[in-house]
Amino acid sequence: MRNPSPRLWPYTPSNSPVALPETHLFYASSGLSELSAPSADPAVRQLAGTDLQAYCSSFSNSKGTVDELLAAEKAPPMSQRRPFLLLGELANPYRLQDISMGPLPIYTVRLTGLCRTYADGLDPRDTYPGVHHITLARSPGWWEKTHMTMATVEQMKAMVAWLDNGKSNTWRPVKPAEGSLHFEFESIEVPAHEEIEWDGENEVVERPAPNFSGPEVSLSTVMVPIHTRHGCYDNRGRLARAAHLPQRQFHEGMFRRGSSMKWNDVLEIV
Numbered sequence: 001m002r003n004p005s006p007r008l009w010p011y012t013p014s015n016s017p018v019a020l021p022e023t024h025l026f027y028a029s030s031g032l033s034e035l036s037a038p039s040a041d042p043a044v045r046q047l048a049g050t051d052l053q054a055y056c057s058s059f060s061n062s063k064g065t066v067d068e069l070l071a072a073e074k075a076p077p078m079s080q081r082r083p084f085l086l087l088g089e090l091a092n093p094y095r096l097q098d099i100s101m102g103p104l105p106i107y108t109v110r111l112t113g114l115c116r117t118y119a120d121g122l123d124p125r126d127t128y129p130g131v132h133h134i135t136l137a138r139s140p141g142w143w144e145k146t147h148m149t150m151a152t153v154e155q156m157k158a159m160v161a162w163l164d165n166g167k168s169n170t171w172r173p174v175k176p177a178e179g180s181l182h183f184e185f186e187s188i189e190v191p192a193h194e195e196i197e198w199d200g201e202n203e204v205v206e207r208p209a210p211n212f213s214g215p216e217v218s219l220s221t222v223m224v225p226i227h228t229r230h231g232c233y234d235n236r237g238r239l240a241r242a243a244h245l246p247q248r249q250f251h252e253g254m255f256r257r258g259s260s261m262k263w264n265d266v267l268e269i270v
Contacts (some may be wrong), residue, residue, distance in 0.1 A: 183214025
């Protein structure tokens with residue numbers, strides 16, 4: 001990756017949510033660069049607070065560590081940053097450029113017992129038919145990759161405000177009280193739709209999850225924006241997982257044909 005502009009990012013908002021490449025990235029308006037993980041595992045296996053900041057700082061590229069990259073951009077250091085999950089549109093460098101977001105390190109992580117699912121709403125900005133944003137819901141036995149950044153409080157507020165689009169409290173930053181989160185360094189396949197057991201009321205993945213390849217992040221310290229106005233899409237009692245349904249397929253084949261689940265029925269928070 002040769003320092004490409006976020007404006008040249010191949011995943012446009014109309015294709016969102018499309019995952020970032022299988023790598024960790026440093027985002028800046030001046031360009032994107034890949035990050036390499038530290039060679040040694042941290043002594044602390046569950047990371048939070050200063051341990052998490054130190055570990056995230058130790059990712060690097062040819063120009064230096066994350067802290068050195070932040071300093072070169074005259075951006076707040078890692079000591080002023082906290083973990084924030086990027087579940088969908090906010091993981092798109094093109095979109096981060098639109099929001100005029102400052103530099104962000106973006107890490108590939110794995111959710112366990114939680115899934116990314118479609119919020120029961122449509123954001124009409126910029127594209128047609130619009131953007132279906134992603135929220136979070138419990139899903140026993142499920143695993144999938146997503147993205148985490150280390151952001152300042154001001155950056156978190158700016159991202160949530162962009163999601164709100166002038167409608168106060170449509171999106172709310174919360175800390176999940178269930179599931180787990182790990183750094184992920186391998187390519188993993190999500191469970192197939194056929195591997196989700198459905199008894200008419202509950203969905204459970206029975207297949208064993210792949211081994212973890214990176215340290216755990218204390219999920220109760222991670223902020224994530226969830227959709228509170230209508231919660232998530234209710235597909236006749238089942239979740240519409242973003243990993244199984246690209247946005248356009250969801251819009252054309254499912255959206256407006258069901259109802260919604262209340263956010264506090266699908267996720268416990270701290």
